Amino acid sequence: MLYDSIFARSFSHHELKKMRCGAFFGGLVLGFFICIYFTPYHGPLPFGVTTRAKSSRIVCHFTEPESDFCEMHGDTRILGNSSTIFLPHFSVADMFTKNNWPRIKPYARKTDEGAMQHVRKFKFSQEMPRCTQNHSVPAVLFSIGGYTENYFHSFSDVVIPLYTTTRKFKGQVQFLLADKNVSWTTKFEVVLKKLSNYEAIDIDKDEGVHCFPSMIIGLKKHKDLSIDPLNSPDYSMTNFREFLRSSYYLKREYAIKLGSKGKKRPRLLIISRKRTRTFMNENEIVTMGQNLGFDVVLAEARSNISEFSQLVNSCDVLMGVHGAGLTNIVFLPKNAVLIQVLPFGDFEWIARTFFEDPSKTMNLRYLEYKISEKESSMIQKYSLDDEVFKNPPSVAEKGWSYFKSMYLDNQNVKLDVCRFRATLVEALRMLSM
Numbered sequence: 001m002l003y004d005s006i007f008a009r010s011f012s013h014h015e016l017k018k019m020r021c022g023a024f025f026g027g028l029v030l031g032f033f034i035c036i037y038f039t040p041y042h043g044p045l046p047f048g049v050t051t052r053a054k055s056s057r058i059v060c061h062f063t064e065p066e067s068d069f070c071e072m073h074g075d076t077r078i079l080g081n082s083s084t085i086f087l088p089h090f091s092v093a094d095m096f097t098k099n100n101w102p103r104i105k106p107y108a109r110k111t112d113e114g115a116m117q118h119v120r121k122f123k124f125s126q127e128m129p130r131c132t133q134n135h136s137v138p139a140v141l142f143s144i145g146g147y148t149e150n151y152f153h154s155f156s157d158v159v160i161p162l163y164t165t166t167r168k169f170k171g172q173v174q175f176l177l178a179d180k181n182v183s184w185t186t187k188f189e190v191v192l193k194k195l196s197n198y199e200a201i202d203i204d205k206d207e208g209v210h211c212f213p214s215m216i217i218g219l220k221k222h223k224d225l226s227i228d229p230l231n232s233p234d235y236s237m238t239n240f241r242e243f244l245r246s247s248y249y250l251k252r253e254y255a256i257k258l259g260s261k262g263k264k265r266p267r268l269l270i271i272s273r274k275r276t277r278t279f280m281n282e283n284e285i286v287t288m289g290q291n292l293g294f295d296v297v298l299a300e301a302r303s304n305i306s307e308f309s310q311l312v313n314s315c316d317v318l319m320g321v322h323g324a325g326l327t328n329i330v331f332l333p334k335n336a337v338l339i340q341v342l343p344f345g346d347f348e349w350i351a352r353t354f355f356e357d358p359s360k361t362m363n364l365r366y367l368e369y370k371i372s373e374k375e376s377s378m379i380q381k382y383s384l385d386d387e388v389f390k391n392p393p394s395v396a397e398k399g400w401s402y403f404k405s406m407y408l409d410n411q412n413v414k415l416d417v418c419r420f421r422a423t424l425v426e427a428l429r430m431l432s433m
């Protein structure tokens, strides 16, 4: 259900750009103001205040495209049940009246209202409540609300940003979770434990005042399902995938190289979907893959990541219809091939942004297969003259929910295996290079 948000967002790409400007000049008046005020001194940082106590310093970023985040060095306290962060020794109050204090939602999809309405908002205060618990390590506060019910969003909005923001602490960091969901923390337990040596604190209802020597609120993110080298010089997608490989004990660093010694067969994983965008002729695809020399595995993406990542890592080619299951490419070995099958319709921007571009930052090879009218289940309902076939842009113009119901929720795929064969042959060729 929430997965639709991906499309909703990309769909209204142009509107989104407008919204960003709106957010910049509207809701974030403070960020804008400070930006002007401090730019000469702090370069690109929109908000920088050095304080009375020389060691206390806060830098907030409110003009980044995907997320707002603040870094505070010095006595920082938090009372979870009132969503308040206390900065008793920071002299920002000298400059701003109380009403101007920023509020922050620590989830990395800031212009998407659908996501952000499920994210707790935190405020700042200069009061000095008594500490009920002193911590010696920095805190990182982030939300797992938003769209994290969806697997793609879990990686894109939380896991990858969490990695780039906190890996440098080498485990010496306390996570504070807002909008905690136990099924999510159980699912991603391995990653959370690998990044922090401390049990995460469920902050929403916490009645204690936790005190920290420093704190980061929010996670840094620049692109979906990838790490932008320009904005994250210390960690790349290669590092992140290495991190996953060691966290989940994945054996293979490289995909098979065909033509080298040994007679092993390449492995093809077909991601099966059961509710929407299903393959209607899975058996036929399996047989064709086998005839081309693949060991074929047909599997539905499972929620136990420890198990499913092993399966994915054992394969050399992963194919599937566009959808969240393709997020599993993060576990493929280097040089493996992703084949993204696009349903009929106007999917180019979506396909490129969410899987093609990210796959290229992961040392993977990418192939795309666009189905024809005849391979779409829509052929059973509409004639070839219908606008759904003749004029996909006009369907898109009728709005997101119409587009979604036509092309995403009510379209299955019957691959023409003769036509598709060339794509698999190309995958084999890539594996021999």
Ligand SMILES: *[C@@H]1O[C@H](CO)[C@@H](O)[C@H](O)[C@H]1NC(C)=O
Binding pocket: 131, 132, 133, 134
């Ligand atoms: C926390 O540290 C402060 C300053 O060192 C001290 O006054 C306070 O008693 C400590 N609180 C707890 C609960 O340990």
Ligand SMILES: *[C@@H]1O[C@H](CO)[C@@H](O)[C@H](O)[C@H]1NC(C)=O
Binding pocket: 148, 149, 150, 181, 182, 183, 184
């Ligand atoms: C937690 O996540 C699960 C699955 O992602 C969802 O079904 C459930 O409603 C969520 N619980 C809360 C309290 O949000």
Ligand SMILES: *[C@@H]1O[C@H](CO)[C@@H](O)[C@H](O)[C@H]1NC(C)=O
Binding pocket: 081, 082, 206, 207, 208
């Ligand atoms: C938060 O917890 C404190 C106890 O530390 C309590 O006094 C206060 O009423 C609580 N606030 C809310 C909004 O629940």
Ligand SMILES: *[C@@H]1O[C@H](CO)[C@@H](O)[C@H](O)[C@H]1NC(C)=O
Binding pocket: 186, 187, 304, 305, 306, 307
């Ligand atoms: C996932 O599967 C592994 C191995 O079968 C098991 O040890 C682990 O507890 C499972 N994890 C979850 C979150 O269910």
